[in-house]
Amino acid sequence: MQQRQIGPFSVSAIGLGCMNLSHAYGAPPAPEVGAALLHRALDLGCTLFDTAALYGFGGNETLVGKALKAHRHEITLCSKGGMAGVTFPDGVKRVIDGRPEAIRKNCEDSLSRLGTDVIDLYYLHRWDKKVPIEDSVGALSDLVRAGKVRSIGLSEVSATTLRKAHAVHPIAAVQTEYSLWTRNPEIAVLQACQELGATFVPFSPVARGFLCGGLRDVSGLAHNDIRRGMPRFAPETYAANVALLDAYEALAREVGCTPAQLALAWLLHKDARLVPIPGTQNIQHLEENMGAAAVVLTPEHMQRLEALINTQTVKGLRYSAQSMSEVDTEEFFTA
Ligand SMILES: NC(=O)c1ccc[n+]([C@@H]2O[C@H](COP(=O)([O-])OP(=O)(O)OC[C@H]3O[C@@H](n4cnc5c(N)ncnc54)[C@H](OP(=O)(O)O)[C@@H]3O)[C@@H](O)[C@H]2O)c1
Numbered sequence: 001m002q003q004r005q006i007g008p009f010s011v012s013a014i015g016l017g018c019m020n021l022s023h024a025y026g027a028p029p030a031p032e033v034g035a036a037l038l039h040r041a042l043d044l045g046c047t048l049f050d051t052a053a054l055y056g057f058g059g060n061e062t063l064v065g066k067a068l069k070a071h072r073h074e075i076t077l078c079s080k081g082g083m084a085g086v087t088f089p090d091g092v093k094r095v096i097d098g099r100p101e102a103i104r105k106n107c108e109d110s111l112s113r114l115g116t117d118v119i120d121l122y123y124l125h126r127w128d129k130k131v132p133i134e135d136s137v138g139a140l141s142d143l144v145r146a147g148k149v150r151s152i153g154l155s156e157v158s159a160t161t162l163r164k165a166h167a168v169h170p171i172a173a174v175q176t177e178y179s180l181w182t183r184n185p186e187i188a189v190l191q192a193c194q195e196l197g198a199t200f201v202p203f204s205p206v207a208r209g210f211l212c213g214g215l216r217d218v219s220g221l222a223h224n225d226i227r228r229g230m231p232r233f234a235p236e237t238y239a240a241n242v243a244l245l246d247a248y249e250a251l252a253r254e255v256g257c258t259p260a261q262l263a264l265a266w267l268l269h270k271d272a273r274l275v276p277i278p279g280t281q282n283i284q285h286l287e288e289n290m291g292a293a294a295v296v297l298t299p300e301h302m303q304r305l306e307a308l309i310n311t312q313t314v315k316g317l318r319y320s321a322q323s324m325s326e327v328d329t330e331e332f333f334t335a
Pocket residue numbers: 016017018019020025050051125155156175176202203204205206207208209210212214260261277278279280281282284285286288289
């Protein structure tokens with residue numbers, strides 16, 4: 001597996017998004033199945049593991065911490081705070097809270113669930129717009145000084161917010177949705193990352209399954225699958241997007257890879273400072289995804305891919321109005 005750099009860490013060019021083992025896409029697998037997948041990722045040379053306090057309301061960190069404990073020194077362990085489950089009388093709910101005291105508590109809880117003394121890369125999961133970004137990043141910076149965190153990242157921020165944060169403490173990574181069908185980072189964030197020396201970590205890099213080709217009909221998604229709340233996956237809109245897939249799959253065949261590998265290879269060829277983190281519950285899919293690091297694309301392939309799947313050809317917003325209001329929307333394509 002080729003290596004790429006995030007802050008001081010040399011990591012596999014493709015990391016593993018661990019969220020899917022506890023959260024988001026229907027029923028999660030049993031913990032032993034999740035642990036087996038994490039171990040297979042290690043065997044395949046994956047050294048970058050991405051979790052968060054939010055995923056499974058802490059359950060994902062517990063799973064990852066336990067399964068990878070014996071390999072802690074071999075991996076770059078990433079987690080996130082500032083958005084977590086909070087217990088209310090009617091149950092646990094997701095809350096964005098970027099106050100320094102909340103970030104400190106999130107980090108302590110994460111360290112304990114992960115069973116480690118230090119988190120290699122700790123992201124602010126969302127900028128809490130009620131709190132100046134300088135205050136939230138100041139709290140993260142204190143965690144670095146206290147030896148609880150080795151480097152800092154941000155998720156779903158604009159270039160403006162990134163620059164303000166970087167003035168407080170160097171930002172090692174920005175993690176935001178980016179794939180052929182979600183191009184917002186191309187407006188300004190990728191450029192800002194390059195200028196500031198931050199690595200860009202694309203999440204949902206295979207478009208939540210769309211770019212894997214097999215998901216042609218969304219009517220069978222589980223009732224609690226998060227894609228049900230995303231405009232792009234609404235049945236009529238999705239049908240328009242599916243119309244792009246025949247040509248996309250033909251291009252994958254021409255290159256000699258699978259559709260999911262094509263999506264990941266496009267990211268790896270876009271910039272040497274990108275480290276995508278696909279997520280999966282399925283070991284065959286994991287093997288396929290890690291294999292994408294060996295796929296070679298020509299400039300002509302890149303051009304044809306971008307002409308086929310882009311902001312004009314893809315229909316529907318990526319998030320609901322509620323979720324859009326929670327991200328930093330200074331620079332966004334409207335489509
Ligand atoms: N910072 C943030 O706010 C944020 C938000 C979302 C996600 N993330 C991180 O990013 C990671 C990845 O994002 P994501 O899971 O939302 O999107 P993704 O990786 O683009 O897509 C995951 C979906 O694609 C399917 N899939 C993956 N590889 C496949 C393959 N080779 N063939 C067929 N289907 C495949 C998975 O199903 P199977 O399980 O069946 O393979 C799953 O339904 C997460 O695990 C999480 O760590 C971060």
